[in-house]
Amino acid sequence: EAGVAQSPRYKIIEKRQSVAFWCNPISGHATLYWYQQILGQGPKLLIQFQNNGVVDDSQLPKDRFSAERLKGVDSTLKIQPAKLEDSAVYLCASTVVAGVAGYEQYFGPGTRLTVT
């Protein structure tokens, strides 16, 4: 079974530029998450999708971040314009079951973003 795929793995941009990250979850996984992990911290949820609907985006800075999950499969996360404090690893995760607790999440390798 293929894991969660993310691209690119690394990205360096200047502040005020825009950037997009892509995630392909494990086939059949209903729920998809985007997390931000700042160096030395644990992952912090940005947005959660169930199929192609948003379940939780309460911690997404909506003035600059946007995300979509077309057709309930792949997802993209965009930052426009980027700020220095957006430098972090962006992790995508998925879980097979929708709407039920107690299941592990499968994480991709992450995209390391550096904003200069």
Next chain:
Amino acid sequence: SQKIEQNSEALNIQEGKTATLTCNYTNYSPAYLQWYRQDPGRGPVFLLLIRENEKEKRKERLKVTFDTTLKQSLFHITASQPADSATYLCALDLGRGNTPLVFGKGTRLSVIA
């Protein structure tokens, strides 16, 4: 305020010893608690899940305890090996279906040969 704390940023132990990592939380009532391992440059990998009505869970050399009265989980690695060196994250699962996991900062474990 709600907090989840892992006892130390870094823990160094000798090979063969038991590593014990602590996860404490405040003002949460998790139904489950999960532990993940994260290696540098990689995403977290699921290790164990324990339910609120379970006191202890084991998997090979790993053991997790969950004390809802103390609001604490302990994660043990017995007969530790250098390959166990990684960052270990605890995560609270509030058990309400679509609520996301809440992660601690992690403890970086180094097992010295």
